[in-house]
Amino acid sequence: MLAEWDPFPSMVAALPPASLLILVDGAIKGPNPMLKSLEPHADQVHVMKTPDIGQIQRFVEQKAAQQGGAIAPEAVSRLSMNCNGDLWYVNSEMEKLLLYADGRTITGEMVEAMVTGIQSTTIFALVDAIVEGKEDVARRHLDTMYHQGIAPGYVLTMINRQMRLLAQAKELSSRSRGEEPTKGEFTSLQPFAQERARRQASRFSLRAVRRALAGVIEADRSIKTGASDERAALDVLISDLSGLVAQR
Numbered sequence: 001m002l003a004e005w006d007p008f009p010s011m012v013a014a015l016p017p018a019s020l021l022i023l024v025d026g027a028i029k030g031p032n033p034m035l036k037s038l039e040p041h042a043d044q045v046h047v048m049k050t051p052d053i054g055q056i057q058r059f060v061e062q063k064a065a066q067q068g069g070a071i072a073p074e075a076v077s078r079l080s081m082n083c084n085g086d087l088w089y090v091n092s093e094m095e096k097l098l099l100y101a102d103g104r105t106i107t108g109e110m111v112e113a114m115v116t117g118i119q120s121t122t123i124f125a126l127v128d129a130i131v132e133g134k135e136d137v138a139r140r141h142l143d144t145m146y147h148q149g150i151a152p153g154y155v156l157t158m159i160n161r162q163m164r165l166l167a168q169a170k171e172l173s174s175r176s177r178g179e180e181p182t183k184g185e186f187t188s189l190q191p192f193a194q195e196r197a198r199r200q201a202s203r204f205s206l207r208a209v210r211r212a213l214a215g216v217i218e219a220d221r222s223i224k225t226g227a228s229d230e231r232a233a234l235d236v237l238i239s240d241l242s243g244l245v246a247q248r
Contacts, residue, residue, distance in 0.1 A: 132203070
C-alpha cells in the first residue's frame with residue numbers, strides 16, 4: 001500500500017454510520033490490501049465490475065422493449081460501444097432516443113445524430129481513416145475497438161456496409177441528372193449520412209471501390225475457412241483498402 005494512503009482507513013472509520021462510500025478504480029486482481037483495510041469499518045462491501053459489451057447490449061434491448069419501442073441491431077451496437085460501461089448514461093440516451101423515434105425503430109443514424117458525448121473512436125472513425133488512406137490511424141482505431149470488446153465480425157460487417165454505400169454513391173453520381181435513383185441502402189440514409197458517403201466515395205475510383213468490396217469478401221472467406229485468424233484478416237484488409245484510395 002502506498003504510504004500516502006495509510007491514513008485513509010482511519011478517515012473512513014470516522015465517517016457517520018449512514019455514509020455510503022464509493023471508490024472508483026480499475027479492476028481489482030487478487031487480494032487488495034486497501035480493500036482489506038477498509039472492510040472492518042463497513043457493514044457491507046460490494047465490488048462492482050464494469051458491464052461488458054454483451055451486458056450493455058442486452059440492457060439497451062430490454063430498455064427499448066420495456067418502453068414499447070424498437071431498436072435496430074446496428075443502433076444497439078453503436079450506442080453500446082460508445083458508453084464506456086456507464087448504464088446511467090445509456091439509460092438517459094435511450095429515453096431521449098425513444099422520444100425522438102416516436103414509435104419508429106431507432107436506427108444507427110439516429111444514435112449518431114442524437115447521442116451526446118459519443119466517442120469519435122468508432123467503426124465510423126475507422127472507416128473514415130481507411131478512405132482517407134490513413135492506415136496507421138485506422139489500426140489505432142481497430143486496437144481501441146478490440147480493447148472495448150467489439151466483435152471482429154461486427155467490424156467486418158460495418159466495413160462491408162460502408163463499401164457498399166460508397167459503390168452506390170459512385171453509381172448514383174454517374175447517372176444522368178433527373179434520372180430516378182434506384183432504391184437501396186444509400187437512398188434510405190439520412191441526408192448527412194448520404195453526404196458523408198458521397199465525400200468518401202469521391203476519394204475512390206469505381207474500379208477501386210469494386211476491388212474494396214472484393215477484398216472484404218476475401219477477408220470474410222479467409223476467416224470462415226480458417227485460412228487467417230480474425231485480427232490478421234482485418235489487418236490485411238485495412239492495409240489493402242487504405243492502399244486503394246489513390247488508385248484511379
